[in-house]
Amino acid sequence: MHAVLPRKSSIGTTLVESVFDADAANFWLQKLNPLWSLNQALGKIVKKQSTAHDTVSLTLKTNSRFEKAQAGQHHPVIITHDGRRYERTYSLTQVDEQHVMLTVKKVNGGVVSTWLIDHAEVGDIVEFGQPYGDMLLPQDQSALVLLAAGSGITPMYSLTIEALKKDPKAQIHLMYWVKTEADVAFKVTFDQLAQQHANFKFEVMHTQTQPTDARLNESYLSEIENLAQSTVYVCGPSGFVSTAEQLFKAAKTFKSEAFSLSELVSDEVGFIEVTLTRSQKTVSIPKGQSILVGLEQQNIQPTHGCRMGICNKCACNKAQGATQNLVTGASNTEPGNLLKICVNSAQTDLVIDL
CATH class of the missing domain: 3.10.20.30 (Beta-grasp domain)
Structure with a gap:
């Protein structure tokens, strides 16, 4: 059998599609280059580094089928493990035109997070779905208040980087709740940004160290200047998000995303x-x-x-x-x-x- 090389021209694509169905074509194309595909958005891991406790950041080179997300959006991330396909959702950070960064915190019992942290290696291939989500940078010049807990920091990282890139004087207040100092992701970058931009305020609250910082409650409202004219974005566990929704009702704009669900306390059974x-x-x-x-x-x-x-x-x-x-x-x-x-x-x- 003659190898069919991918071409940018529509004639080459049509030729491939006429000889193979998409799955067969992808199989043979990826024998030549693991990133080649007729219809799959793929990324190859080119760098893997630990960024916090039980957290790694993977840098991936993407192919031409990959659709870039806007800061704050999410991508479905698809892996194959033990012959099964698993899909989970992560917020990616655009590194440059060809590379993105995927930051993952291990979840107890989580198949995908465990594979990405413990087993994924440089050279492995990851598949992506289309980006989605509406927690985007506001079109106006309102101050941005970002509240994150745990791995909810990943979309906030992208939003902060992009906001300061577009407007170095953008007013941003990032509040980040973690268990211990070892759980703080992107600390070096956030500290540097806070030194470079007086308009960027970065706070970390530790909930399992001494002295213990308070979890999200109404006392933090006093730290927000002009809440009624601010855009508030929240990402974290469902309980954290639910609390924020009650506390920040007065915000000009409020959007939230929960990455895990907590069953509501209820006496109902059956x-x-x-x-x-x-x-x-x-x-x-x-x-x-x-x-x-x-x-x-x-x-x-x-x-x-x-x-x-x-x-x-x-x-x-x-x-x-x-x-x-x-x-x-x-x-x-x-x-x-x-x-x-x-x-x-x-x-x-x-x-x-x-």
Whole structure:
């Protein structure tokens, strides 16, 4: 068999597509160069370094199919491990035209984070999906207040770098909660930026060292100048995000993203029935956990992506029933609403369009 080399011309692409289907073409192209693909956004790890406790930053060279994200957005990151494909969502940082940085903190029991930290090596290939997310730099000149906990720092890192690049005088206040000093990611960069820009304020709160800093509460509001004219972005665990949503209601703009869910404290027990109109099935799932998890436990595999309520891949129409958001605690009893099944639990019997 003659090797078919990729060409930039449409004639070359058409020739390849006429000889192979996409999967077969990708197989043979990647025998020649692991980054070549007709339709896959791929990255090759070219550098791996530890940036904090249980945290690594991977620098990847991307191919021409990779779509750059705006600062603050996320990419689906897809790996193959033990013959299975796993997809998780991470915020990437653009290093230059051909390279991005993926920063990962290990999650207990997390297949993807464990593989990326403990097993990924220079030369390994990672696949990417299309970027998404609307936590972008504001178009106006409002002050930017960034609140991060744990690995929620990664989109804030990109936003800070891009904001100061566009306007070195941009007013930015970054508040970052970690367990210990060893958990602080990007510390050297943030300290340097704070020295270079008087308008950039960087604070780290340690929740498991002595003396212990307070977790996010109303006392921190006094540190924010002119909250009503500020844009507030928050990223962290669901409890952190929910607290911030209550505290910063007065902000000019507020946006948040939760990277993990905490089951709400509830005395409710038992099961509810979910009717799936497309597949014509009715199943019982527990109250208090996400609808997505409950369906998966019944061997139903709905389409999903980030599992954080950001990408909307799992969203479907709710025809009947009441749900509760696992991030904010908000209840919804209205029919005909878009339902993100990854971040909502069922409170009554449901009818959904799946």
